[in-house]
Amino acid sequence: MRDPYDVLGISRGATEEEIKKAYKALSRKYHPDANINNPHKEEAEEKFKEIQQAYQQIMKERTEGYSYQSGGYQGAYGGSGGSSGSSYGGYGDFGGFGGFGGFGDFGSAWGGTGTGYEEDNYLRAAGNYVRNGYYKEARTVLDGMEESRRNARWYYYSALTHAGLGNQVSALEHARRAAAMEPGNRDYSNLVYQFENGGSWYRQRQYTYGQPYNVGNSLCLKLCIANLICNLCCGGGGLCCGGGPYYRY
Amino acid sequence: MFGYIIINKGDMKFKEFDIYHSYYCGLCDTLKRQYGKVGQLSLSYDMTFLVMLLSSLYEPDTELSQVKCIAHPFEKHTVRKNEFSNYAADMNVMFTYYKCRDDWEDDRKLSRLAYGRLLRRAYRSVCISYGAKAKKIDGLMRELSLEEKRENQDIDYMAGLFGEIMGEILAAKADEWQESLRTMGVFLGKFIYLMDAYEDVEEDIRQHRYNPLKRRFESPDFEEEIKTILTMMMAECCREFEKLPIIENAEILRNILYSGIWYRYEMVHQKREKGREEDDA
DSSP states (O other): OOOHHHHHTOOTTOOHHHHHHHHHHHHHHHOGGGGTTOTTHHHHHHHHHHHHHHHHHHHHHHHHHHHHSTTHHHHHHHTOTTOTTGGGGGGGGGTTOOSSTTOOOOGGGOOSOOSTTTTSHHHHHHHHHHHTTOHHHHHHHHHTSOGGGOOHHHHHHHHHHHHHTTOHHHHHHHHHHHHHHSTTOHHHHHHHHHHHHTTHHHHHHHTTSOOSSOSSOHHHHHHHHHHHHHHHHHTSTTTTTTOOOTTOO | OOOOSOOOGGGSOHHHHHHHHHHHHHHHHHHHHHHHHHHHTTOOHHHHHHHHHHHHHHOOOOEEEEEEETTEEEEEEEEEEOHHHHHHHHHHHHHHHHHHHHHHHHHOOHHHHHHHHHHHHHHHHHHHHTHHHHHHHHHHHHHHHHHHHTTOOOHHHHHHHHHHHHHHHHOOSSSTTHHHHHHHHHHHHHHHHHHHHHHHHHHHHHTTOOOTTHHHHTSTTHHHHHHHHHHHHHHHHHHHHHHSOOOTTHHHHHIIIIIGGGHHHHHHHHHHHHHHHHHHO
16 A cells, blocks of 8 residues: 555645645545546546545544653644654553544553463453453453452453443443552553543643633642643653643642 | 533634634524524524534535524624534434423423424424434434433443434434544533533432432542543544544634533532532531
8 A cells, every 4th residue: 555645645744734634635636526527537536545545544643642642642733743652651552542432452552461360261261352352252251250250350351341342431440440459560550541641632732722611710720731831841641740630620 | 402512712713703603603594494483492502513513524515694683683694504504403403302302201391392392393304304313313312211210320331322322413424434423423422421410410319310420429539530531531532533634613623622512511510619618618
């Protein structure tokens, strides 16, 4: 497949607006509706599909940066995106995890944890299902296990399964439960961190607007902005600034 | 309708507000033409967002005109109308009808029964034009109200049902953007459902009515927890929005998605906190 940036006729450093403009211009030209009387309409249709794919691929690459690139939202916006992940330090290899929702890429969330936890056959089966994206099957196995066998690992798999099925609230709860049952486990605490901070780019953008409803409280807002700026400088998604749950105002 | 999908006017340029308002007027006018005064009464900001989102994505031929209307009898203002004004008007009528049916069945509100009756003819004509879509939304609405009667406390499931309804409404066309719009709608719907539950939770507990957040409301971390959950939903919605090739009016839409949508949350949250401080004092 051709380089998607070439297909749209733009450089890799193009801003999102430039990408969108290039896409719109080309798609208007090659859209099947605009080529009904074109003797080469099949070629136009092929071209249209190619443009469509190129655009979606570029946007996918760029938006996936949102989730794990602290402040990466602004970065990608200004056109300097691309080097996603690196700013996140140790969390970089969580890539593609897209918070919740669209992910499909849990694979990378599996650290090098041994299988020592999984003496239980059921649990091992559930783990395999999750790793391969068979969330429904994983759910069935997990739900079939009685309460007494539900250890931290169970809650961890359950959290990933819920996330894969779009059950954000249960995913967060089960991840926390796993982390609380086994506080030393990095996989568990990382998962909680990801879920809680998947929306940090959203919050950063949110603070470029004034409070939609405001009676006083402006000091708190200023503090939030200060916290935000601080996080941007440290480039650590709040890690070095002692974690910034912005919503605490 | 729900009144959550609104702008943050303080942060909007005058020019942007005029454009937003012109789509709002266009929707109002379309409702009146298609469904008469009865239809016009169902006008909502939520559906104005839908018109603007679809118009900005598809950039259809849009009719521009100047009108005077009852709400503003002395000044002329701009009206923008296109195929999506019609679509949103249809969706608005359908949805309002369902809301009336629910409100009547749940709370026996006579006013809603009466209004629902008036809307019935309009509703039937929408059902005919949108066969499969109308059927799907109807099924989901019925399931939602059934599960509410069963006191289902699985908020992922409940919010998910409403999310599917919104997904169906946003996915206006069967084309290459259908899936992105549906995903946006799913998360927007989850946000609205949970926001609505958050707003009503105290009252629902008092009145012994269903609310999916009843159990959680007891928790000391309730406020923080809800804010995290709501943010997760909007982040997912916007992740999908940012992928769409929208240039025209993108700032107006962002004003709604990143800021205006939090208006009611902030209002409820601040009032509740204040009430708590007073209780403590």
